[in-house]
Amino acid sequence: MGDPLEPGRVLGGRYRLERVIAKGGMGTVWQASDPLLAREVAVKTLDPALSGDDALRTRFRREAVAAAAVAHPNIVATYDTGEDDGIAFIVMELVEGVTLRRMIDTTGALPVGRAADIAAQVADALSVAHARGLVHRDVKPGNVLVQPDSRAKVTDFGIAKVAGGGGDELTRTGMVVGTARYLAPEQVEGHDVDERSDVYSLGLVLYEMLTGEAPFEAETDIATAVARLTAPPGPVTTARPDVPSGLEQVLERALARDPQARWPTAAAMRDALGPFRDGGASGAPTAARADATMPVRLPPRAAAPAPAAVAATPGGSSLARGILWVLAFALGAGLGYAGYRSVAEDDGARASPPGAPKVEALPIVSVTDYDPEGDDGEENPDQIDAIIDQDVATWWETTTYFQPDVGGNKRGVGFVVDLGATRSVSGAEMTTTGPEPWSAQVYLGDTVAEELDGWGPPAGTLGGSQVGIPMVLAPSTADIEPARAARYVLFWLTELPPVGNDRYQLAVSEVRVLGST
Numbered sequence: 001m002g003d004p005l006e007p008g009r010v011l012g013g014r015y016r017l018e019r020v021i022a023k024g025g026m027g028t029v030w031q032a033s034d035p036l037l038a039r040e041v042a043v044k045t046l047d048p049a050l051s052g053d054d055a056l057r058t059r060f061r062r063e064a065v066a067a068a069a070v071a072h073p074n075i076v077a078t079y080d081t082g083e084d085d086g087i088a089f090i091v092m093e094l095v096e097g098v099t100l101r102r103m104i105d106t107t108g109a110l111p112v113g114r115a116a117d118i119a120a121q122v123a124d125a126l127s128v129a130h131a132r133g134l135v136h137r138d139v140k141p142g143n144v145l146v147q148p149d150s151r152a153k154v155t156d157f158g159i160a161k162v163a164g165g166g167g168d169e170l171t172r173t174g175m176v177v178g179t180a181r182y183l184a185p186e187q188v189e190g191h192d193v194d195e196r197s198d199v200y201s202l203g204l205v206l207y208e209m210l211t212g213e214a215p216f217e218a219e220t221d222i223a224t225a226v227a228r229l230t231a232p233p234g235p236v237t238t239a240r241p242d243v244p245s246g247l248e249q250v251l252e253r254a255l256a257r258d259p260q261a262r263w264p265t266a267a268a269m270r271d272a273l274g275p276f277r278d279g280g281a282s283g284a285p286t287a288a289r290a291d292a293t294m295p296v297r298l299p300p301r302a303a304a305p306a307p308a309a310v311a312a313t314p315g316g317s318s319l320a321r322g323i324l325w326v327l328a329f330a331l332g333a334g335l336g337y338a339g340y341r342s343v344a345e346d347d348g349a350r351a352s353p354p355g356a357p358k359v360e361a362l363p364i365v366s367v368t369d370y371d372p373e374g375d376d377g378e379e380n381p382d383q384i385d386a387i388i389d390q391d392v393a394t395w396w397e398t399t400t401y402f403q404p405d406v407g408g409n410k411r412g413v414g415f416v417v418d419l420g421a422t423r424s425v426s427g428a429e430m431t432t433t434g435p436e437p438w439s440a441q442v443y444l445g446d447t448v449a450e451e452l453d454g455w456g457p458p459a460g461t462l463g464g465s466q467v468g469i470p471m472v473l474a475p476s477t478a479d480i481e482p483a484r485a486a487r488y489v490l491f492w493l494t495e496l497p498p499v500g501n502d503r504y505q506l507a508v509s510e511v512r513v514l515g516s517t
Contacts, residue, residue, distance in 0.1 A: 005028065005030075005087065007019060011032075011043060012080070012089070013084075014035070014036055015032045015033070015034055015041065015043050015080075015091060016032055016035070017032050018030065018031045018032055018033060018040075019031050028047075029045075030042070030044075030045065031043075031094060034079075034091070039094075040094045041079060041092065041093070041094050042092045042093065043090070043091050044089060044090045044091075044092065045088070045089045046089070048086055048087060070129045070132045070134055072124065072125045072128045073151070074122065074124055074151065074152055074153055074154055075125045075128070075129070075155075076092055076093050076145070076153050076155050078091070078092050078093075079092060095145045095147065095153055096147060096148065097145045097146050097153075098145070098146060099141060099142050099144065099145055099146070100118065100141035100142070100144040100146055100152070100209070101140070101142040101144075103141075104141055104209060104212060109240060110209045110210070112240075112242060112243055112244070112247065112276065113276065113277055113278035114150070114209075114278055115209035115210050116206075116247060116276035117150065117273075117277040118146065118152045118209065119202060119206040119209065120273040120274065120277055121152040122139070122144055122152055122154055122202055123199075123202060123267070123270035123273065124266075124267070124270050125152075125153075125154040126139070126154065126195070126198050126199075126202065127265060127266040130195040130198070130265065130266055135193055135194060135197060135198060136154070136156075137197065138156060138182070138201075139154075139182060139198050139201035139202050139205060140182040143155050181204075182201045182205065182214075183201070184197040184198075184200035184201055184259075185200070185257050188228070188229060189229070194259070196262045196263070196264065197259070199254050199262050199265075199266055199269055200254060200255060200256075200262060202254060202269065203254030203262075204255070206254070207233065207251060207255070210239075210243055210251075211236060211239040213239070215228075215233030215234060215236075216233060228257070229257070232255070232257065233255050235248065236248050236251055244276060246275065247273075250269065250272045250273060250276075253272075254269055359427070359515060359516055360514065360515075361512045361513070361514060362419055362425070362512075362513045362515050362517065363419065364388045364417045364513065365419065366417070366418045367388050367415055367417045367418070368381075368384065368415060368448075369384045369414075370413070370415050370416045370448075370490060370492075371413050372450060372451050373412075373451075374413065379398060379399060379413050380397060380398070380399065383395070383396040384415060386509070387415065387508055387509070387511050388417065388510070388511065389510075390510065395509045396415070396507070397505055397506065397508070398413055398493065398496060398505050398507075399413075401496060401503070401504045401505065402502065402503065403504060404495050404496050404498070404504045405494065405495055406493075406494075406496065406504075411494070412452070412492050412493050413492075413493055414440070414491045414492040414493050415490075415491055415508075416448055416488050416489065417489045417491070417511060417513060418487065418488055419488070419513060420487070421487060422446065422485050422486065422487045423485070423486065423487065423513075423516070423517055424484070424485055424516045425444055425459075425483060425486050425489065425513055425514070425515040426481070426483035426514055426515045427460075427477055427479050427515065428462065428478045428489055428511070428513050429475045429477045429511065429512040429513075430462050430476055430491060430508060430511045431475040431476075431508070431511070432476070432506060432508055433507045433508070433509045435497045435498065435499065436464035436497050437464055437495065437497055438496055438497045439461065439462070439463040439493070440461065440491055440494060440495075441460070441461055441462070441491075442458060442459050442462060442478045442480070442489060442490070442491060442492070443455035443456070443458055443459060443489070443490040443492060444489055444490075446486060446487055446488070448488050448490075452492065455490055458492070459478070459480045459484060462476045462477070462478050462491070463476055464497075475512075477514075489513050491508075491511060493506055
């Protein structure tokens with residue numbers, strides 16, 4: 001373990017710590033300088049005492065991969081992550097501003113238009129996260145930063161999931177996670193949560209912005225949380241008569257005890273708030289231009305879109321490399337940071353020429369690891385289903401090798417997807433999690449050949465070549481022209497990226513096969 005953190009310490013050979021912004025039970029947020037890009041950043045470090053907890057580190061990595069799939073002007077951006085002599089850290093956008101918590105504590109109730117505007121911005125950010133399968137579960141004033149230009153930025157997505165547990169388990173069935181004062185009823189009862197839970201929490205935040213006080217108050221935070229199980233909140237107009245009746249109705253629906261009675265999505269709540277924002281919906285702050293030097297998530301390398309993520313389900317294994325240690329933790333007070341990168345989504349289908357069969361993602365019946373040149377013919381079969389679960393937070397990874405081309409008597413390693421029937425295949429897509437470069441070949445067949453040579457020539461190639469990018473979550477697509485009939489598709493990995501200590505390994509989050517039925 002290195003020396004204790006103090007101003008002047010350089011992490012990752014790049015980020016010089018300058019001053020502490022905030023501290024919490026899980027770690028510290030620092031203001032730091034990045035001389036490579038000549039900018040100030042926020043660096044969040046995990047308490048060294050917690051860095052040795054393998055379960056915690058594994059969960060951090062898994063949560064971070066999901067979080068990295070989300071970006072928005074109203075979400076704090078993530079730049080980099082790593083480990084330095086036992087100190088795990090994540091580098092984020094340094095936001096000038098104050099927390100909404102401090103704003104309310106200092107000024108009391110906000111003007112109606114401004115409160116509606118901030119709530120709409122938060123709802124917009126949440127809607128993007130929800131579309132990627134990520135539920136915040138800790139929406140509260142302390143996790144919203146407000147900049148001088150009135151832009152709101154949401155922080156610490158997924159923190160309750162990561163930091164909510166104790167001992168060897170980070171979360172357990174029935175565990176109440178999140179900040180008690182802002183929990184939805186289903187969270188208080190330990191039931192499953194979805195985006196409507198975030199809608200409820202945002203309703204509590206909006207109520208507090210409008211009145212200066214939370215709608216439920218008791219002697220303790222736990223008692224406050226339990227109170228919402230037995231009684232509805234008091235009308236906001238009792239404490240704030242100038243709140244328009246339409247806005248009161250928006251709030252009442254957000255705070256419905258039954259999730260079915262709430263706004264079905266954060267986007268729906270955002271739209272409902274539009275008429276009450278400063279200047280109406282058109283008066284919302286415009287999106288800030290992204291910093292041209294800021295590392296962002298790479299776009300798809302071909303026309304095929306990224307797969308839409310569903311609600312995250314733990315299942316990815318731990319990647320044996322410090323470069324993917326992405327950390328998140330609740331600070332409880334002061335300034336917290338977390339940020340996520342996004343990928344554009346659409347309906348999953350490519351445009352086809354008039355009269356041609358529609359090209360879309362074909363259904364995959366099963367996937368099997370394929371290692372015909374290995375000692376035992378297997379390559380982490382217990383992880384393989386993660387490739388087709390439509391969840392970028394889970395992945396299958398190769399064994400760790402000593403050469404990028406696998407080496408030894410092996411020409412590669414891979415996996416086979418079964419389409420269930422013969423289909424017209426015109427493309428294949430693979431989304432990887434981790435560093436680059438890497439390369440792969442795509443083979444098609446009516447049967448699964450026992451040896452690589454039995455597949456014939458490759459139908460296409462895949463790969464990523466962004467050397468030096470510390471973490472990439474982007475699809476690579478192989479176009480197969482003309483389309484070919486096949487039931488089985490072999491993804492054969494021929495080059496693996498470096499993961500440190502002269503080791504090479506690739507993690508695959510998702511695959512899709514494109515074509516027509």
